[in-house]
Amino acid sequence: MPMIECTLIKGYEEKTRKLLAERVTDAACSTIGAHPDQVIVTIKEVLAANYMRGRVNRKPAAAPTEPEVIVREYLSAMEKRDLEKAKQYLANDFTMIFPGGASFKKIEDLISWSSKRYRHVKKSFENFDTSFKGLNATVFCNGYLEGTWLSGETFSQIRFIDRFSVSDMKITSQSVWNDMGERLR
Numbered sequence: 001m002p003m004i005e006c007t008l009i010k011g012y013e014e015k016t017r018k019l020l021a022e023r024v025t026d027a028a029c030s031t032i033g034a035h036p037d038q039v040i041v042t043i044k045e046v047l048a049a050n051y052m053r054g055r056v057n058r059k060p061a062a063a064p065t066e067p068e069v070i071v072r073e074y075l076s077a078m079e080k081r082d083l084e085k086a087k088q089y090l091a092n093d094f095t096m097i098f099p100g101g102a103s104f105k106k107i108e109d110l111i112s113w114s115s116k117r118y119r120h121v122k123k124s125f126e127n128f129d130t131s132f133k134g135l136n137a138t139v140f141c142n143g144y145l146e147g148t149w150l151s152g153e154t155f156s157q158i159r160f161i162d163r164f165s166v167s168d169m170k171i172t173s174q175s176v177w178n179d180m181g182e183r184l185r
Contacts, residue, residue: 002028003040010045011060017043019066023132067137067166068128074171075141075162079122083107091170098176117180121147123160139164145178158182 004024008017021041028039048059070089077086086107096110097103104110114121125143132138140163146156160178164171 001038002034006043008045009048009051009060016063064169067139068130070166071139071164089171091172096174099181119148121145137166
């Protein structure tokens with residue numbers, strides 16, 4: 001039964017401390033095979049005056065925005081066609097790849113490409129899964145697409161899965177897989 005103690009400078013929000021404890025628990029479970037109920041995580045807080053690194057007292061840094069939140073907000077802005085807001089979530093070297101190998105670096109190019117396929121599309125989400133490697137995250141989301149074809153006919157229940165790479169709180173890539181091509185035949 002592992003017992004893991006973390007020490008933080010006092011000042012982090014409760015939700016941040018809870019998230020840290022959950023992630024440390026998950027790391028212990030996946031590394032040593034312990035059941036979550038067997039992993040004990042404690043968080044000790046110290047006053048900034050009692051914490052020093054490099055001979056300098058420190059204050060807690062702001063916790064970064066969760067990668068899933070960044071992806072959800074980006075997708076929401078895209079659905080509303082608020083392109084300026086959507087761009088705020090993207091890294092300068094952002095790339096996206098869609099079914100059939102269609103690759104874009106600019107949202108406007110995606111919009112132009114998709115306008116030849118459908119009038120409108122909306123995503124209904126079933127799951128979001130996030131994994132981490134150091135400061136980088138991968139976010140997967142899946143669910144169903146619904147919308148309107150160019151002909152005016154509606155569609156629904158088209159499966160999709162998106163994979164996002166997030167670094168420094170910016171989306172660096174998006175890869176999309178869906179069954180839309182099956183419906184276009």
